[in-house]
Amino acid sequence: MKRFSFLFALIVLIFGATGCSSSSSSAQEEKKTITIGATAGPYSDQIREAIQPYLEKKGYKVKLIEFNDYVQPNIALDQKEIDANVFQNQMYLENFAKTHQMKLQPLISIPTVPIGLYSKKHTSLDDIRDGTTIALPNEPVNQARALTMLQQLGLLELKKDVEPTKASEKDIAKFHKNIILKPLDPAQLPRALGDVDYALINGNFALSSGLKLTEAVALEKTPDYYLIVVTIRPEDKDKPFVKDLIAAYKSKEFAKLIKEDPKYKGYVWPDWFQKQ
Template sequence: MSNRPNAFSARLRRTILGTIAAALVAAPLFSSANTEKKELVFGATAGPYSDQIKLGIKPILEKKGYKVKIVEFNDYVQPNLALAQGALDANAFQHVIYLDKFQKEHKLNLSEVVKVPTAPIAIYSKKHRSLNDVKEGAVVALPNDPTNQARALVLLDKFGWIKLKAGFDPIRVSEKDLEANPKKIKLLPLEAAQLPRSLDDTDYSFVNGNFAIASGLKLTEALGLEDTTAQYQNLVAVRTEDKDKQFVKDIADAYRSQEFREVVDKHFKGFVKPSYQR
């Protein structure tokens, strides 16, 4: 009689183990359908790119069952670090030249998903009504990060205020490429977020579109606008390991949707549209 309970126990253990094994085999099929990411943390610089998500992208994603949290930043450094570290699932604030340079310098692995409507870099003044009013020794503020500073220098060359060396690279040009400065322009490099405030102290200031709009400046008030090419159009970035996941595809589809295009036409006039919205 002492062996009968042992035999029963052995059969019971085999039955339980068999059930667990079967469950483990079935688990991937079950979990893949039920653990798809549905809570997204989307980072963006404060202003138009955050507003685009809030007004256009978030409602579209919520209709697909996502819960979207927007985190705003006031600089160009933290959004990529936060994304790489997993605090964000996606961000929208930069162009591909900045992304490539930043991730190479910081050894990150991020990828572009989709271009977004972009506010061009522009030059403003509180002291002058026209670019023609520029005087010798004028103080001109411009971004201190290399990629955006290059954009400002190219525009200054176009205005005829400075002369850059022949054959300069418009993407990598810097003050080292300055060949002549006939108007003795005093260049004042500043962090991009500080440029709107600099207008009280400068003759002219270049301001990135997102910071201009966030500070209350209008594109229509600018004295000069960049003709923004595709390489300077902002984009959505994600971790490269996530780029083929469903939530990333849904983000891209939201930006390419007719619903988002209508939001852009209503709230973001003057922005340079990506090719899919033309």
């Protein structure tokens, strides 16, 4: 009886060890697959052209999922469908996380394409007169950003006590010209160019629709808090894949891409990147 008990215990121990080994091996494989979400356009291009090749040399399998809006990438990250996303600035991230009660964390800011004022009908601000229609984002953070730019261009004036990053249409103190503002979904702004005089379009949507920075009537002087950030879940911040993701963006391969490829000319660089 004692011998049977000993053999039974030994069998359980062997199978248990095998199971643990299999589980551990599986977990290790999962850590070597990184799924990144990004909006279609420059940030997904950067991943394909420099970030993915760098990580693959490190032994990772990289999956890139493209999104066409500013909502689903954070939902997918929160629900662990992806491991990181690249599409939003820090102000948008903070507002979205608070509004949707999500725990998301910025990892590193990256070279960013500025928001621009585009037109298919005009080539100068001098064409703006009473009745001119200007489309802008209807999403709160980027609408505030657009209104601040319109103030910088001398087209309107915001209330003195309003926080620029939280401004909305109700915070307009006065127009210097009787322009007509048309808030639209950010992704729809490039398509609206045929129906309005001008449109303030976020860089990723502008470039993914075929517009060029050199075609903009005016470009934003982008402050640091509007730089695009790589975003992760806080629980993952110390994991090896996160450290390797940072290393990919700080790699010489990524620096070479941004500094030498003509299509990235005009991007706004974070301080750390300027020292690369």
